[in-house]
Amino acid sequence: MTPLETFAQNSGELLALPPIYHEIKKEMDNPQATIQSISTVISKDEQLAACLVHIANSTLYGFSSRIEDIPEALQIIGVGQMKDLALMMSIIKTFKSIQIQTVSSTEFWSHSIACALASKEVAALVHGRDMERFLVGGLLHDIGRLVMYTKLAYEVVDIVKECRNKCEPDCVVENRILGFNHADLGGLVMEKWKIPITYVEMVSYHHQPDLAPSATIETAIVHIADFFACACEFGNSGEIYVAPLVTQVCDKLNIQEKAIPELLQRIYDSGCEIIPVLLSL
């Protein structure tokens, strides 16, 4: 049994997805569901519904006309994308209240949201389609850290000390001390949540995108997005140093050098607009 499997077996439930997400997903996956029935489920959480409409009207989507309510958002943005947005928001809302000592919750989620926005921007440049699914991968890329902070608090103190003393990235030190790192742990959490495998790979391999078994491009996008999010300094998920960039993988995405400054600026501007909205949940 690997150290990660041993940890998972002895730790009980790592993190539970919020009930509202299950309700929304169930209704959205129901072939008999209508826009109205999905809207009714989402509207059970008024704060979530209001925030969804706010985000639907933000520059994240850039629609010229104003979206007034959830039914309209579902029609314009699409049920699949709204499911991802609902997942994002319900996760932030639920886990934002978890008390952690290593880093403030606001800092942690600011960085996670920044990575989500950066993933979407990089995906827009590289893919030009299906960008919304990258929001989820980016948002959850460090979810394993949250488990570490709550279940392995003492070990995390040693990890942070060693990172500082030896000037090493935390995932290297985590591997040495625990036998696994936060990305591995995040992937495990995602598997338990039965989140699609592409998302699992985005999280599990976000520091080693070259090792992703199938979702290589998607994982590379989150990898670069994490790097950009760190550069934008929106919060901090607990890392001392910016994790190394696997440039061989980045080269495969063929991002032109001249596009990088503008890309970073877009991520920064988007973060300034969206992060406060999502943190208000």
Next chain:
Amino acid sequence: MLIVKVTELKPDQILSDDIKHEGQILLRKGAKLTASIIKTLISRGVEKVSIVEPKRKIGCNPNLSIPPAIAEKAHAMVDKRFIHNHTNAQHPMIINTKEFCYWLTIDHMLQRGEI
């Protein structure tokens, strides 16, 4: 060269107290340096205009001037955060990202009143 802190961008709102000592004009986010503002500054004794715009949008401006000690401090802070990228430090993605981070660091210094 005089330092001018432009806290409001209409010329009539630039106060003489804002003109302190050598340095730069600080443009707030979303601000535009208009010809009339430059004229006002010149009328107040500014000999040379250098622009530092928060959020680094002005990063490629050839007139940009940061005091060497501040630039050195900002570079050191960025280098420390990106310490593990020394093996591929010349990759365009790393160079450009560090450059962005450098301007953001400068901006944070401005906001904290360190410059």
